[in-house]
Amino acid sequence: MRKLLLLITTLLSISQFTCAQNQVGVWKVKNGKIESNKSDNNELGIQYWECIQTILPHDLLNKYVLSLRLFSDGKSEDMGGMNQLDETVAFWQIDLDTADMNIFTRDSIQILDYTHTLIHEFGHLLTLNSSQIELTDDETENPDRGYLTTEGYAIKESYLNRFVEAFWKPKLLQEWDRINKKRNKKKQADRLYDFYLDHAEQFVTDYAAESPEEDIAESWTFFVLSDQPLKRGMKYQKVKFFYQFPELVKYRTHIRENISFVPLSYIENFKQN
Ligand SMILES: [Zn+2]
Structure with a gap:
C-alpha cells in the first residue's frame, strides 16, 4: 500500500467512518488480459490496465495479478495498494485511486507521483x-525461520529476508516490533513517526x-527511479542492494524505458509531502 505520510495514517484511523471510498469498478484479469464486465466504466478500466502494462514488467503481472479495482477517496489519503485476494500469496489485486492516479493528466509532478x-x-x-513467502500459522516469530511478515515467513533467500538481514539489525527490528504491536492505532502512528525521525538517515522516505x-x-x-547512488549511508545502500540481482536490473531498465520521463537525481530531489 502507499499512503501519504504516517500522520495521514493517524487521520485515516480517526476519520475512517466519514471518509468513504467510491468504487469505480472491479475487473478480472486473466493471463495479463483484462476482462470487460457489466460496469459502465469498462473503457476506463481498460485504459488503466493498459497504463499499468505499459510501465510494469509483464511476467509477474501475468502470473499473479487476477484483478484490478479502481476507487476514489479523493486526493491523497489511500492512494492504492497491492492486495491479496485470499490467504495465499499467489493471487493479487491492484487497487488504484483514480484521483491520485489520474492517467490523463499532463502535470509532470502528478505523473511522477503515480x-x-x-x-x-x-x-x-x-x-x-x-x-x-512461505505461508505459516505462527503468530510469533520463530527466529530460525527468518523474518515473519503478515503473510508468512520471508524465505531465506528471498529479497525481503536478505534486505532485513542486511539493514534491520535485531535491535532496530525489536524497537519497531514493539511499536507495531500497539493496539491503539493513533499511538502506533505517532510512535512510528518518532521511530522514523530517530532513524531518518536510514530510510529513503518517512513511509x-x-x-x-x-x-x-x-x-x-x-x-528504479534514481541513478546509482554514489553517496555512502544506509539509505543509499538500500537503493544499491537491488543491483546484485540481474533480474531486477532488467526490470529497472524495462520500467525506465517505458515511463514518460526519468526524473533527475530522484533520491536527492525527492520531497516528502
Ligand atoms: Zn506499500
Whole structure:
C-alpha cells in the first residue's frame, strides 16, 4: 500500500467512518488480459490496465495479478495498494485511486507521483509473492525461520529476508516490533513517526519506516527511479542492494524505458509531502 505520510495514517484511523471510498469498478484479469464486465466504466478500466502494462514488467503481472479495482477517496489519503485476494500469496489485486492516479493528466509532478505509486506496488508483488513467502500459522516469530511478515515467513533467500538481514539489525527490528504491536492505532502512528525521525538517515522516505515490507518497496522504487547512488549511508545502500540481482536490473531498465520521463537525481530531489 502507499499512503501519504504516517500522520495521514493517524487521520485515516480517526476519520475512517466519514471518509468513504467510491468504487469505480472491479475487473478480472486473466493471463495479463483484462476482462470487460457489466460496469459502465469498462473503457476506463481498460485504459488503466493498459497504463499499468505499459510501465510494469509483464511476467509477474501475468502470473499473479487476477484483478484490478479502481476507487476514489479523493486526493491523497489511500492512494492504492497491492492486495491479496485470499490467504495465499499467489493471487493479487491492484487497487488504484483514480484521483491520485489520474492517467490523463499532463502535470509532470502528478505523473511522477503515480509512477512512484505503481513501482512501489510492483515492489510488494515482487517481494511478497508465493516464490518469496512461505505461508505459516505462527503468530510469533520463530527466529530460525527468518523474518515473519503478515503473510508468512520471508524465505531465506528471498529479497525481503536478505534486505532485513542486511539493514534491520535485531535491535532496530525489536524497537519497531514493539511499536507495531500497539493496539491503539493513533499511538502506533505517532510512535512510528518518532521511530522514523530517530532513524531518518536510514530510510529513503518517512513511509519506508512503517515496516520492513514498506521499506523494501520504497527502496526498490528509488532503485528504479534514481541513478546509482554514489553517496555512502544506509539509505543509499538500500537503493544499491537491488543491483546484485540481474533480474531486477532488467526490470529497472524495462520500467525506465517505458515511463514518460526519468526524473533527475530522484533520491536527492525527492520531497516528502
Ligand atoms: Zn506499500
